Amino acid sequence: xxxxxxxxxxxxxxxxxxxIAPIQQPAPRQPSQAAQSLAATQAARNFIAAVNGxxxxxxxxxxxxxxxxxCDFQIAIDDRADQAxxxxxxxxxxxxxxxxxxxxxxxxxxxxxxxxxxxxHEAAHHIAGHIPQQQQSATEGALLAGLLVAVGGGxxxxxxxxxxxxxxxxxxxxxxxxELEADALGTEITELAGFDALRxxxxxDRLPDPGDAFxxxxxxxxxxxxxxxxxxxxxx
Numbered sequence: 001x002x003x004x005x006x007x008x009x010x011x012x013x014x015x016x017x018x019x020i021a022p023i024q025q026p027a028p029r030q031p032s033q034a035a036q037s038l039a040a041t042q043a044a045r046n047f048i049a050a051v052n053g054x055x056x057x058x059x060x061x062x063x064x065x066x067x068x069x070x071c072d073f074q075i076a077i078d079d080r081a082d083q084a085x086x087x088x089x090x091x092x093x094x095x096x097x098x099x100x101x102x103x104x105x106x107x108x109x110x111x112x113x114x115x116x117x118x119x120x121h122e123a124a125h126h127i128a129g130h131i132p133q134q135q136q137s138a139t140e141g142a143l144l145a146g147l148l149v150a151v152g153g154g155x156x157x158x159x160x161x162x163x164x165x166x167x168x169x170x171x172x173x174x175x176x177x178x179e180l181e182a183d184a185l186g187t188e189i190t191e192l193a194g195f196d197a198l199r200x201x202x203x204x205d206r207l208p209d210p211g212d213a214f215x216x217x218x219x220x221x222x223x224x225x226x227x228x229x230x231x232x233x234x235x236x
Contacts (some may be wrong), residue, residue: 030034040107047106050115051075053193058123061189062097066127070095074121089122090104090131093160097126109203116193118202121186176219180227187231201228 028175055073062071070091072178079088085105090098099122109115125131190197201224209221 004085008030032099042053043107043109046109046112046115047101049112049194050119053195054116054119054123054189057193058059058120061185061192062123062127066129067130068095069126071127073097073126076100077106087118087155089121089125090099091126097123099123107162111199113190113200115200116195117186117197118203120189120193120197120200121182123189124182124185125178128181134178136176150210154178179219180223183224183227184231187228191232191235197228197232201225 003204044213053210055075059071059073062069062073074092076097078100080102082102083102083103086100087099090100092098105118106115109118133161184225187197187201190200204224207221210219
């Protein structure tokens with residue numbers, strides 16, 4: 001793992017994926033150190049290839065389709081051990097978009113197309129403006145919930161608790177739609193970068209299916225695969 005981190009972090013580079021449930025199977029024989037190094041090297045190469053292909057395309061689409069936002073994507077790697085596979089998009093204090101991936105997700109990806117698809121998906125969240133929309137929805141939810149409790153005679157503690165719940169509900173109000181929108185735009189980014197989005201979306205097959213839970217943060221995996229297939233069909 002230290003070698004893996006060293007390979008990735010030695011390269012100069014410019015979330016929303018849910019943790020992947022472990023598969024229960026008999027413990028395999030431990031691979032040799034040479035085999036581990038080879039696997040780590042290939043994973044690192046796949047990630048670098050995905051960055052080199054996806055980042056310029058995502059930045060170009062961002063500049064073409066948005067106004068007034070920073071489109072200079074920063075790729076970040078979380079090298080902490082014992083973390084579940086994860087990737088997410090955020091922005092720094094200066095509004096620069098960050099696409100963050102941890103080593104577990106990079107190692108778990110079966111091929112470069114999966115990494116490219118996840119990267120395109122996270123970039124799409126920024127291009128579509130999902131973070132500010134989510135923040136606005138959370139603020140509205142908190143204000144409405146707090147106002148209702150206050151009008152009903154609730155005290156300060158009750159109002160604050162209602163605001164927390166309202167913010168959480170508000171933040172999740174459009175989250176499923178955001179994910180599907182990011183899947184569609186992420187598919188376009190992946191394909192234009194020269195990768196196979198259908199092959200990349202096979203990543204969903206290893207995610208626990210959230211189903212159609214009320215106020216869930218992610219849509220059913222079948223809906224996501226269908227969204228990708230439709231977007232690919234429109235491009236090819």
